Amino acid sequence: MNFSTQLSKASRPLSSWQKILEWAQLRYRVRTFSKDEQIPTRSGLLYLVESGAIRLVGTSPIKAVNINDESEEPQETTEEAFLGFVSPGEPFEIVTHFCVSIQAYAHVDRTSVIWMYWHELDNWANFRGEVFEAFRYQQQRKLLWLTSLGQxxxxxxxxxxxxxxxxxxxxxxxxxxxxxxxxxxxxxxxxxxxxxxxxxxxxxxxxxxxxxxxxxxxxxxxxxxxxxxxxxxxxx
Amino acid sequence: MNFSTQLSKASRPLSSWQKILEWAQLRYRVRTFSKDEQIPTRSGLLYLVESGAIRLVGTSPIKAVNINDESEEPQETTEEAFLGFVSPGEPFEIVTHFCVSIQAYAHVDRTSVIWMYWHELDNWANFRGEVFEAFRYQQQRKLLWLTSLGQxxxxxxxxxxxxxxxxxxxxxxxxxxxxxxxxxxxxxxxxxxxxxxxxxxxxxxxxxxxxxxxxxxxxxxxxxxxxxxxxxxxxx
CATH class of the missing domain: 1.10.10.10 (Winged helix-like DNA-binding domain superfamily/Winged helix DNA-binding domain)
Structure with a gap:
């Protein structure tokens, strides 16, 4: 398997990471979650995974009414879509949307998450740029993912x-x-x-x-x- | 329909946009395409849609071998997945991947595209930040899209x-x-x-x-x- 290097992991800024962790600990901005515990998130905040892994999940209430001749399996009451992982050193954010809802869960035990306001990113030189690079990378990955789901x-x-x-x-x-x-x-x-x-x-x-x-x-x-x-x- | 404002359109930096267009015209960095014409792209370059609309399309050659009892329709020779539009004022980039391939096409006639190297973004104050904001927005949209496709x-x-x-x-x-x-x-x-x-x-x-x-x-x-x-x- 000729996998390319993982952009995101490679770009993780280890030197400022230690400073960010200390900053977060001082301000009680880091919290550890058990497996499958939901991360309480707010729109407009930025989250960084410190350890463990985050599972992103989406739910969409947009449903067509029941169609009798639809030859597919019956609908369950809720339908959550797995949207990917966020691994240590990676940022994520949860935006509110008028119908689709996205949640973050600790995928494994002892998943630790830091949160901050966007403007606080400027506390560390170049870190804002690295967070944006990570979102740019995630956007590229989602295009690949969409390609696979179009089959x-x-x-x-x-x-x-x-x-x-x-x-x-x-x-x-x-x-x-x-x-x-x-x-x-x-x-x-x-x-x-x-x-x-x-x-x-x-x-x-x-x-x-x-x-x-x-x-x-x-x-x-x-x-x-x-x-x-x-x-x-x-x-x- | 209680649609939210379009982040990306609102954030389009019209003042620097005119300067970017002049810069691109001077350097022959802008080109107009007919409907369904493929945009020649290179990994590592940044593209901006000046007018018209871009259609992103992905192809994946990852196929399982034929399964006789699979009750689905037969496979066509190529399978292109529609991945979305890029509208005027929006950036896009095409990365190479070891198996999935992504292409950009002019979706409508007279679609005009500017291209530049990433470092050239620094010619215009704040423009780099706006391009990254646009990718961040696109990443959020793709998460919503993936939610809908999980149904x-x-x-x-x-x-x-x-x-x-x-x-x-x-x-x-x-x-x-x-x-x-x-x-x-x-x-x-x-x-x-x-x-x-x-x-x-x-x-x-x-x-x-x-x-x-x-x-x-x-x-x-x-x-x-x-x-x-x-x-x-x-x-x-």
């Missing part, structure tokens, strides 16, 4: 979604890269417009084909050669 | 996709907002992981329900009350 076959959406996730967050281990965070089939389904049941079935197929494997603690792995070889694999 | 029913994806598009790019006209750019059913399908045929069928249903209408020149309209009332509409 019609669920299995194609699933495979490209996993490839992008592991490219961005994956860590090397022997002959593969693994996603360091657990992700349920239901969460994967919520990202690619599918269901837990379908994801379980298609993950089985990808495993049979050797495109992914599941390691201890249910972590998803991709062999280093998988993404390189898949463009050559014939579709029909 | 399982195609009709829900379609309705929230159209709502977000019209919220961002729509222009008011009497009792409705309309999307000022034409968009084919095939392009819509490519954004929401569906087909032209399905989009045509579901657009018919949305029209019957009065949630959208189609005006002259095939432009998509939404009544100003549609998005306000849809959260209340019952799903099942």
């Amino acid at each position: 019609r076959r669920t299995i194609d959406r699933l495979l490209s979604f996993l490839t992008l996730l592991i490219e961005e967050y994956g860590e090397p281990k022997e002959q593969s890269y693994y996603l360091p965070y657990p992700l349920t089939h239901s969460q994967i389904g919520s990202a690619i417009g599918s269901t837990r049941v379908t994801v379980t079935r298609l993950m089985g197929k990808l495993r049979q084909q050797g495109l992914i494997s599941i390691e201890e603690d249910n972590l998803i792995c991709m062999p280093k050669t998988a993404a390189d070889s898949s463009p050559e694999s014939e579709v029909e | 399982r029913r195609t009709i829900d994806r379609l309705l929230s996709f159209l709502t977000l598009l019209i919220e961002e790019y729509g222009e008011p006209k009497e009792q409705s907002y309309y999307l000022p750019y034409p968009l084919t059913h095939s392009q819509i399908g490519s954004a929401i992981g569906s087909t032209r045929v399905t989009v045509t069928r579901l657009m018919g249903k949305l029209r019957q329900q009065g949630l959208i209408s189609i005006e002259e020149d095939n432009l998509i309209c939404m009544p100003k009350t549609a998005a306000d009332s849809s959260p209340e509409s019952e799903v099942e």
Whole structure:
């Protein structure tokens, strides 16, 4: 897998990071959350992940009325879409929108988050620029993600979604890269417009084909050669 | 429809914009394209839309091998996903990626684009900050878009996709907002992981329900009350 270097991790400004952490601790601006705890957020504030990982989730109440001949599965009461992770050193913000609502959750235990006002960024030279660079990078990643979700076959959406996730967050281990965070089939389904049941079935197929494997603690792995070889694999 | 003000349009720095345009004209850094012409782009350059509209499109070659019992429609040879518009005053950039490829096309006739190196942004005070603000805004929009695409029913994806598009790019006209750019059913399908045929069928249903209408020149309209009332509409 010929993954590019992770822009965001590389650009993390470690020298000012220590100063920011001290600044935040002095002002009680850093707080630690347990797994799946929701981060209380306010529009207009900036958040920085200090440790652990944040899971962004969106809910949309825009629904068409029920259509009898729609041959799709019945609607559950709430539908949350998994929108990605924010890893240590990365910023995030939660904007309010007239209908779509976005929330941040601690994805793992001991996830620690710093918050500040935007103008406080100017306390550290160049840090504002680095935060903006991180958002620019995130915007680029979301374009790649949207490309993968535009595919019609669920299995194609699933495979490209996993490839992008592991490219961005994956860590090397022997002959593969693994996603360091657990992700349920239901969460994967919520990202690619599918269901837990379908994801379980298609993950089985990808495993049979050797495109992914599941390691201890249910972590998803991709062999280093998988993404390189898949463009050559014939579709029909 | 209680649409928020368009951050990006409001923040367009008109005073420096005129200077940037003159700078670009002097250096032959502005070029006009016909409808559907591809913009030749290079990684590491920054592009600004001067007039018209850019359509961003992504292609992903990551495909799983054919699965016989997959009950979905057969795969076409290429699958391009519509990723959104870039309107006048907005920046865009095209990054290279090891597998996903993103292209920019002139969506309408007489689309004019300025290009520059990133360091040239510093020619105009505050302009770098405004470009970064625009990318930050685009990143927020893409999170909303991903939320809408996480929904399982195609009709829900379609309705929230159209709502977000019209919220961002729509222009008011009497009792409705309309999307000022034409968009084919095939392009819509490519954004929401569906087909032209399905989009045509579901657009018919949305029209019957009065949630959208189609005006002259095939432009998509939404009544100003549609998005306000849809959260209340019952799903099942």
